[in-house]
Amino acid sequence: MILALGVLAGSGTGLLIGFIARKQKRDWIAMQKKDKITTILLVLACSAIVIAVLAGYVFWYPVT
Numbered sequence: 001m002i003l004a005l006g007v008l009a010g011s012g013t014g015l016l017i018g019f020i021a022r023k024q025k026r027d028w029i030a031m032q033k034k035d036k037i038t039t040i041l042l043v044l045a046c047s048a049i050v051i052a053v054l055a056g057y058v059f060w061y062p063v064t
Contacts, residue, residue, distance in 0.1 A: 002054045010047025018042050 018024035018039045025031050031039070 002051060002058060006051030006054050007047050010045075010050040011043050013050065014039070014043035014046035017046070 015024055018035075023035045023038045023042075025035070028036070
C-alpha cells in the first residue's frame with residue numbers, strides 16, 4: 001500500500017514539477033532526450049521521497 005501510494009503521488013508530483021518547469025510536454029515523442037531524462041529523474045526522486053515519508057509516518061507509531 002505504501003509503495004503504490006508513493007509511486008502514484010510521486011509520479012503526479014514529478015510530472016507536475018516538470019510541467020511547471022517547462023521540461024514536460026504533452027507529447028513524449030516531442031520532448032528532447034535531456035528533458036525526458038530530467039522528467040524520469042524527477043518522477044523517481046519524488047516517488048522515493050513520498051514513499052520514505054509515508055513509511056516513516058506509518059512505522060513511527062507503535063502498534064498497540
